[in-house]
Amino acid sequence: MKPFARKLHTINTFDIVNALLMLLICIVTLYPFLYILSLSLSPGDISFATLHIIPPKITMANFHKVLTNDFVISGFVNTIIRTFLGTALSLMATIFAAYTLSKKYFPHRSFWTAFVVFTMFFSGGLIPNYLLVKSLGLMNSTWALILPGLISTFSMIIARNFFMALPESLEESAKIDGANDLHILFRIMIPISMPIIATLTLWIAVAHWNAWFDSLIYITDASKQVLQIVMRRIVLEGTQQMMDLNAFDDNSLAVNPETIKAATILVTIIPIILFYPFLQKYFVKGVLVGSLKG
Template sequence: MGKRYRTIGGTIFDLSNYLLLGLVGIVSVLPFIYVIAGSFASDAELTKRAVFLIPETFTTSAYEFIFSTDTIIKSIWVSVYVTVVGTLVNLFFTVSMAYALSKRNLMGRNTVLNLIIFSMLFGGGLIPTYLVVRELHLLDTYWALMIPGAISAFNLIIVKNFFQELPPELEEAAKIDGCSELGLLWKIVLPLSMPVLATFTLFYAVGHWNNFFSALLYINDPSKWPLQVMLRQIVLLSQAAAGDINSMDPSFVKPPEQSIKMAVIVVGTIPILLVYPFLQKHFAKGVLIGSVKG
């Protein structure tokens, strides 16, 4: 093949794209780097310096305050448990219902789909939802953080559309070989659906990890608080301690209020960020597949 020559306009266009995307990347990353640096800085430095990427005085006092008891470790395990089990519950119900609704000959299919779309537009409200959770005796249980949102209507529709786009010849061939509906789903449909399943696994997992309001409503036992609620309590505690510093013992060391807030962001963000690289390759493909046809 002959040598490919680039025009001056094409070169300028590519360089402009690289420059623009590089600037966008820097603007996106710099705030998080500042938060990490601020979590290792003192309150005096945070007050004195508006923005910095490397602290002048390196200190771990914020993290020492956060991990001063084993409650934060337990809350991390609670969040991990709720995230893993809750995501499995989400996937089980979403995939089961989406596979059934992907069958065009299913009796009552259109009625069920209309009800699902209706639920996307209208909700029961906070108080009715709380009453349902209470009557089901789910208060102060981890199931209260998983069952009420077991199925996302939007995710369900995307997964259903993906299942509908699979070649019908595969289903026909499997049934000729004596495969049942459950075997068809487990052996053929799910292996072909890994991109979309990986994508919504990430969506559901991030939702459970960041879930704060549901735990605040339904969990009264502090030993069952997930990480997000526990981090909120730590921030409130640091603010209260900072406000009452004059009435405390002279030997009391004032917790670094501003750096604690930044350390809380780091502690709450890093674990779920570590999951993303394992699912990233499926992310864009999984979102686009299933959203083209209805």
């Protein structure tokens, strides 16, 4: 009984230490978010000398100020357009490329796969990309934010491995019934590939929603900038012109630059956080299956 008791004691000690470690990680992860949430709901006349996660008073004046700002509204609309359009086109192009490279009968499949993987490690660089976008006439347009990165090599390889793991008998039986490649892809392969499609959708949508550097380079019109650029100017540069902080309304005492910055951060991150739970159940399965077969 002593060895069993010693083993049980070891297991219990491990579980306790593991639980405490996970609890610590959760606290470290959640506290900044809770603090920003508390700050965004706080009136402008509070003291910021101490950190707090429960606001002494609750006001929605900060969110009202942010959500009625013209730059924030235009940035939000531009980001939504970029995210939906970019995700749809990237997902379609990635699936087409991955499905093609997953077929053993595709001529020189290994060469083309290696050629595509090569782009993961070497690229033309920032200046050639800028000159290319400029020469194509894409400057100051949404297409400059979508077309240069239409296909992610990593995502395409994950999707290719997923398609390779599917039974070949599905395709063979469909061809016997007279189905062509497009019919097989849209009517058979895509419906049973929801895990990897949901995974790719999440990756691509988050990447487009969070992207800001390409907009900083290619977009010169302030009304066409994405939300991340607007947030950057408000939070990091503290641009008064972006929020017109000197032109307060009747709620001028209820807001200040710090609470405005906190509200802007939450307005930026909450939409994409709410998007995740709808795809979470497919995410783990899609990543595991897509990464097993080379």
